Amino acid sequence: MSLTRDDVTKVAFLARLQLEPHELDTFTGQLNSIMDFVAQLQEPDTADIEPLAHGVEIHNVFREDRAVPSLTREAALSNAPKRNQESFLVPVVLD
């Protein structure tokens, strides 16, 4: 498996990372070595093994449907980089 520079450019865009050209080269190399390392998992024969959906083998962990009081608005907004009286503020996103 070999990632190209274009693949890394795309992944960087999806992660909203702005990379300089030399960084693209560095990360393409680093990501490829990570991919190669993980590719060792392809080696064992898994034909007769059921796919694993989760790392721990427990299931059906539920809570009952009961509401508790909300955080106060002040608490909710307290870590916001930018806010007004009642909301988080983000740069206008065109939709």
Place this chain on the structure above:
Amino acid sequence: MDYTIIIGLEIHVQLQTESKMFSASGTAFGLPPNTQTDPVSLGLPGTLPVMNRKAFDLALKTAMALGATISRFTKWDRKNYYYPDLPKNYQISQYDLPFSLGGSLDIPAQKEGSGGGQCRLTRVHLEEDTGKLTHGVGGWSEVDLNRAGIPLLEIVSEPDIRNAADARACLEELRLTLIYLGVSDCEMQEGSLRCDANVNLHIQKDGKTIATPIVEIKNLNSFRSVERALEYEAERQYAKWQKDGLTIKDAFKETRGWSDPEGITKPQRQKETAADYRYFPEPDLVPVVVDDAWLDRVRATIGELPGPRRKRFETEFGLTPYDANVLVEQGQDVADYFETLAKTAGDAKLASNWIQQDVMRILSERKLKLAEFPIKIEVLGDLLRRVHIKALSTHQGREVLAKLLESDESLEQIIEAGGYGVISDRNALSKVIEEMIAANPKAMEDLKGGKKKPDAVKGFLRGQVMKATGGKADPSLVGDLLDERLANVQD
């Protein structure tokens, strides 16, 4: 224009729970911004989601009612994308192992403008709702996370729908079904029911079928806008294809937003392809295993659905498909009310008519809910029973109803005080008819001389009889007696 419209719907429904899908803040609509949050729905680091059991039950109930196949093993996935309505930068959703596959919805033939039919479903899955953005306050958008994390059911249909009216009917029937199931309040205006539509055309040209690029229409905020947007979009795509000839092979799927005031669709941001969401299994939530006992428990909570109820109103109560549909579509309380009233009155057709004409009118005039209807159902049933057995005429029945609404007197008291009743004694009525003929000699002369048609004379005399009896004569019997009497004259 030789083309077929191909429509598939993607519907999102908020489930009626007290708390959110993965955390315990509330789910109310319309609260002041950011007053219904908790660390999980804010996406704060170090928090962990825990599934809401009721949300899962309601989801199972819905899917089972839609005839879907329930997966015995289902898991959660992260759908990654950057948008500020999503505080975690991923939405917890279901990708490759949704809890439900397949199913279908029957569209009744009685729906206005729709021929009815069946729409197959692709899948139903559970996810969490996102927050709400309000755009453009001085270059900034406001983010309200009250809605973030509310349990959301996504229902995806197959592209089985062939016209805009059917799409609307399908959505309306789904809404009715969900309301009967009690899983959602389905208020499109409040966003607890939302619909996107995928649409393209199959154009027949020179013996070949050409498919236009698929467009996903968003921002459909009412049933009417679903229908209008699809009609508009079909025409737009056809005109566009005539101009540029682009087909499904030449262009990606486009997302367009419906603008209701302008009556047009406008381009929106390009949709990232499925691969770009980089779905992967949600490590913070364990899978769900569903066994028979659980399914049986949920199945037992599914009551009679709109489709079977319409049928039963036709077969058990002898209603027309039209009347059965009107009553069922008013919701369970009206349909239940009808059943009780029909049994008390002993006449289903009469009960159906009076509900549709009188009860509904009174409720809307007085802005009341059915449960607040001022007359007890036993009393209305008693009144209708009297109309049914012709102890009262229909006209008298309506007068008595009006008086019941205005006074505290009982039905018996009103009937007695008003001297209501129907004369259906043949001899007594024949006697009145003879009196009226004698008192109005001109009527018979006009009939004999051919100056007036028999129907006109009959109508006149019937009016006189009704007047003479204070409206108590059985009108249909008077008609029959007059027919006999006037036929003799003509001979």
